Amino acid sequence: MEDFFIKSGDCGEQLEGVRYPDSVEPYYLSVGEEVSVFEQCHQRSLAVMLKGPTGCGKTRFVEHMAWRLKRPLVVISCHDDLSAADLVGRFLIHHNGTVWQDGPLTRAVRLGAICYLDEVVEARADAVVVIHPLTDYRRVLPIDKTGELIEAAPGFQLVVSYNPGYQHVSKDLKPSTRQRFVALDFDFPPPEREAEIIIHESGAERAVVHDLVGLAGRIRGLANRGLAEVPSPRLLVATARLIANGITPQLACYVGLVSPLTDDPGLTAAMRDLVDAIMVE
Amino acid sequence: MEDFFIKSGDCGEQLEGVRYPDSVEPYYLSVGEEVSVFEQCHQRSLAVMLKGPTGCGKTRFVEHMAWRLKRPLVVISCHDDLSAADLVGRFLIHHNGTVWQDGPLTRAVRLGAICYLDEVVEARADAVVVIHPLTDYRRVLPIDKTGELIEAAPGFQLVVSYNPGYQHVSKDLKPSTRQRFVALDFDFPPPEREAEIIIHESGAERAVVHDLVGLAGRIRGLANRGLAEVPSPRLLVATARLIANGITPQLACYVGLVSPLTDDPGLTAAMRDLVDAIMVE
């Protein structure tokens, strides 16, 4: 499943850094009305914010929707140092002067792609503001450095993700930015569905996956005892892969679940006790 | 209505990044004397500050006035990293040496355009100071890097927007800057007028829009209970578009109104209760 999207290098004709929908549907298990709401937002040119915890499938959902809507997809991981220039583009010095090079956002705007800003709250202020005129009735991207004003091609849609659990005091989306999005709430899937996903992704046995999901439920109950973040489905998939490869369930849970989650000796001991109690072979 | 202004690319002769007035009047519903005051300011070369909350129509008003006064319009979204050079211009390296390139403010000054600095308080100090000599009797733009002193062309007018609700301690306009503007106060339109705008922009039914405006009034009443910002007309338009596209009013309000406004579980529950009570189908 790792390769359901064509990647750059495979096809000389396509723009680099942009993924085009493949013939195979990306695996995604819908848990509510998110698919139909997203489709209507796309039709009415409304920007979308995906709210939810780490590893609950937001990126996968965007890839699924890009496939379903037959739109190219541009993914940008935001971080502390992501500036407007990183999104919009910059001048490069060539031997015959400077040449403008589009950034990934500009490529998406010209192409009519879905542009996904992952963890948008991490980006710098200038990067966040640059998306404003793309998210209201104007649908334009002004490029100050060249004086160009690009009208978004039909099909362009802005999607951002946002983890409400990470609201730092110093880092939050401004209300004037938030009000530019329709917001879809994501959460961990219910147990049976989570088990189904894990089996699909890891190839582990149903019985041990059942235990694993039960264990995850117990560990998630420790959230109010100091655990910074509860285990995501992604972590359970990694653990299940190790088990499927022959590592004992107990050891797999130690290295795949417990140790990545905390350095605290007390929490480690409590989680190891849960593992020992539940993951008996 | 998205295209009442000609955009760059459509007309080779015009300057890039500048919008020229179109033959179609941009939709704007006046709520007071703002149009006539703005016209007199334009005639007496007075700079104007638009004060008011997010999404209440300040940008639309400027576009309307540019159309009415038959002036080109330059829009600049301000942010933390916007520097004087971003406004005024910079040297680019070409194969035969450096070439000066005007920034958007300089283009507006030479052209006699209306220059709109959106959320001016976000810009860096050097960017704010650069507008000072343009806002008093001098009407000049000194470009330190080239030693040029540009006299503003007739018709040039500076307009800034400012959201009083955002006054950070560390970020406020200096009094010596504020005193350079005539200030127009904007607020949300009264209910009937807001409904009219939403119907015009979304194509939703009058009855459901009436409910939506009533709901917005109730949610705006929660401002003193911790809501960082109340829902703007922009948010109501987005919600009404989803309803017009067949999403149920309840779900449309959840994703279009409630979730964008807050991450707080208590506030979310309170707002969802209001939605359930008011948006019955």
Next chain:
Amino acid sequence: MEDFFIKSGDCGEQLEGVRYPDSVEPYYLSVGEEVSVFEQCHQRSLAVMLKGPTGCGKTRFVEHMAWRLKRPLVVISCHDDLSAADLVGRFLIHHNGTVWQDGPLTRAVRLGAICYLDEVVEARADAVVVIHPLTDYRRVLPIDKTGELIEAAPGFQLVVSYNPGYQHVSKDLKPSTRQRFVALDFDFPPPEREAEIIIHESGAERAVVHDLVGLAGRIRGLANRGLAEVPSPRLLVATARLIANGITPQLACYVGLVSPLTDDPGLTAAMRDLVDAIMVE
């Protein structure tokens, strides 16, 4: 009166960014001995600091003195990011190597101009220190980057402005800088003189200007009730221009005086009450 100084572009022969005295005397109403003290400072090569609140005519005074002394004038608006290089000059990359370009201060030093640093306290530390050797018996400008040591041409004089009301803890002139200037105190003009200035600049009727000056006096009395800065003559001129253009005095005062001064609802109400009481038509 906006054009009593020749601006760049009008005369190909002159240096750009420098204003040369015009044949028309710039309007300035002297309120004390500031003209004669400035003339003696000019004759004895003493630098001058103009102390006083926003919009009380310091810039106009410098322009008047430049006209009176028949010296070219270079005006530099200082800000947070103004560095020594912005004042002194920098190397530009040309197709045949780097070329030194004088900054505005260097141009003034070579030319024997009056160099006016507006709001000098805002500039960066390196920019402030660069003026030290120009303000004592040495009268030289060392340019570290080129190794040049420029002796100021006869007639060169440094003038800075400074608003004592703005003393931030983190931003103040060092005593070793202050002691390099003769300081002239400026304040708002007395009522009759202020009225005269407003009539001259706005073309409004004497009666309504009289009311306006009375209103300003009352608002200035609110300074100790939380108003960050009291209305300057500049603000009164803007308001009077709107009245002269047919806006009602009440509305003109709302948008021209009250709203630019504060966002505080209580202060706004108090000032509007004063407007309603005094500016009856």
Next chain:
Amino acid sequence: MEDFFIKSGDCGEQLEGVRYPDSVEPYYLSVGEEVSVFEQCHQRSLAVMLKGPTGCGKTRFVEHMAWRLKRPLVVISCHDDLSAADLVGRFLIHHNGTVWQDGPLTRAVRLGAICYLDEVVEARADAVVVIHPLTDYRRVLPIDKTGELIEAAPGFQLVVSYNPGYQHVSKDLKPSTRQRFVALDFDFPPPEREAEIIIHESGAERAVVHDLVGLAGRIRGLANRGLAEVPSPRLLVATARLIANGITPQLACYVGLVSPLTDDPGLTAAMRDLVDAIMVE
């Protein structure tokens, strides 16, 4: 043992900065299941985090695994100023324009190497985020500056090290980063094994190494009395080498163990007392 890996310069054909597995097995004494877990992670393309104190053999373990798995190895020491560009690459100016140069991470991705980020928590936020898409099912490295999207070659695996004792408040891995790794815990080896390692690396006598390990145990017991970090096996090897070279055990322990660990006079005295008591000749 210093040269069991071929280094750049020795073989013109190979990429610079990348080590290729040598025919001699690097010395590594396994203390648990770390080798087999690492092998399964490698097979299932799971990223690995090595958790443990300074100098306990994490780097050596990665070199051992690269040898065992027959994969090239790229080692990157992280620090405060390590940026995404340092990992991914940058444009260099050549006489015929700019040329892109891959960074060490990009080289590893193209080559299918094991890429080891030592002390990953020290790197800048943008550097940490850049590894995200390489650690989930996507296994891609997007290069924003060129618009390229590189799919990791088979065999590529990301390994990071992390010292839980160093958690600064301001510097910790984000939970969304931690959940991308399977975590292996490392600690100091048990005494007999530690002695074996020291003898192998220093050539010192078994008896004095036995005393040295005993001394280390006692000093490690001082951790809760203010010692910032307890002596690592690396420090014991250095001390043993001095002894093997003829420095007296007492003096060797003073300069090789006590003085590097603290500047505190009280702790120094306490440790010297332990040395005097245990390291009798």
Next chain:
Amino acid sequence: MEDFFIKSGDCGEQLEGVRYPDSVEPYYLSVGEEVSVFEQCHQRSLAVMLKGPTGCGKTRFVEHMAWRLKRPLVVISCHDDLSAADLVGRFLIHHNGTVWQDGPLTRAVRLGAICYLDEVVEARADAVVVIHPLTDYRRVLPIDKTGELIEAAPGFQLVVSYNPGYQHVSKDLKPSTRQRFVALDFDFPPPEREAEIIIHESGAERAVVHDLVGLAGRIRGLANRGLAEVPSPRLLVATARLIANGITPQLACYVGLVSPLTDDPGLTAAMRDLVDAIMVE
């Protein structure tokens, strides 16, 4: 007296930015043994630190000593942004590649000049450290960027000034820097000598200068009442020049002494009272 040193531009053969001793002795009134101590330091290659308040003649003393010792003089005003590169030099881009350009310190080292760093404590840490190897027995300047190690020419001597009254918590010379200098203490001259200097520099009458020095003594007595810095001889000279030019002594003291020293209304009133009492015509 302003031109007792030949300045750049006057003599094509000499290095720019360096002053060569003139035939006229610069005016300097010795107040202690500073001249002979400085001479012995020069002979034994010891660096010298001049400690004392603003405007008490430190710069003039250095110029006097350069004249007396027949050494060229390089003066560098230090500030917050002064970096090692500003002192040592940098690469400039020329049309045929980069060319190294010596900074002022490097010029002084090669030339055997006296190099005077005014207000050294203001410079950046890297700039301060760069002088270390020049101030001990090594007398070398390593230039990291070129790999050059320059031995100071005979006659080179480093002199720094330092105002003990300015010790910020965050800005002080490191003890390891201080211990590299012999320190000479400077203070205001005694009254008769100060009067003599003022008469020499201003051309004012002896009687009024006598009053002025008396006034200065009284104002200096206010130091413990909140005055950030007491009036320097430089300020008295400026005031005396205005008086010599015909400004009344009272007004001259208001603008030349009181207003430059403080913005505090209470201190201003107290000083004006002293002026009114002492400077009767």
Next chain:
Amino acid sequence: MEDFFIKSGDCGEQLEGVRYPDSVEPYYLSVGEEVSVFEQCHQRSLAVMLKGPTGCGKTRFVEHMAWRLKRPLVVISCHDDLSAADLVGRFLIHHNGTVWQDGPLTRAVRLGAICYLDEVVEARADAVVVIHPLTDYRRVLPIDKTGELIEAAPGFQLVVSYNPGYQHVSKDLKPSTRQRFVALDFDFPPPEREAEIIIHESGAERAVVHDLVGLAGRIRGLANRGLAEVPSPRLLVATARLIANGITPQLACYVGLVSPLTDDPGLTAAMRDLVDAIMVE
């Protein structure tokens, strides 16, 4: 004694910035086992840290050891802005593209020199981390910017100095860095030996040097009364040189010992009293 090392410029064949051992032994009086421990560290490729106060001879010791071991020596003064690029090298732009230029550390690594980082704790984090792979069994210097991995030439040894009295909270060596060094403790020499050094370096009379060392002992006793740092041998040598040149011992101690050490009036008076009591002629 200033020139016992050949400096760059003297010998065209040698690398610039590197000192080669001279035929004359540099003066160094050993006070313990530091010479033999250093020799064994050199033989076993162990990095060495010299711990001790300002001016106690650490730099001289390194020069002595380089002479004794017949190794070239590279000295680097660390400071706040010293970055990895300053140590390792950078690309310079030449007329035919960019050319890599080795930094001083890289030169030392290729040459097999002793590389001495003076006050290493002052350097930036990236500069400190860059030395890690040179201080363990790897002995390699990876150059990220070129992708080169340089194996240290035989004889290369890293030496750092560190003043424990300067431990700022915000600036300390990380334990993971400290554990990479064998540490040698330095202190002021005992009185007779200190006198011997001073006589050798200053040429002053034995009697007055005896008094001077006695005075230093008394002043060092004031350390716990607020003196930031006690007088180093370097300061005593400077003072003794002034005395040898004919300055009276009292005045020499005022300017050479007391004034460089403090600005505090109380401490100054206390030290002057000690001078007056001890340094009677």
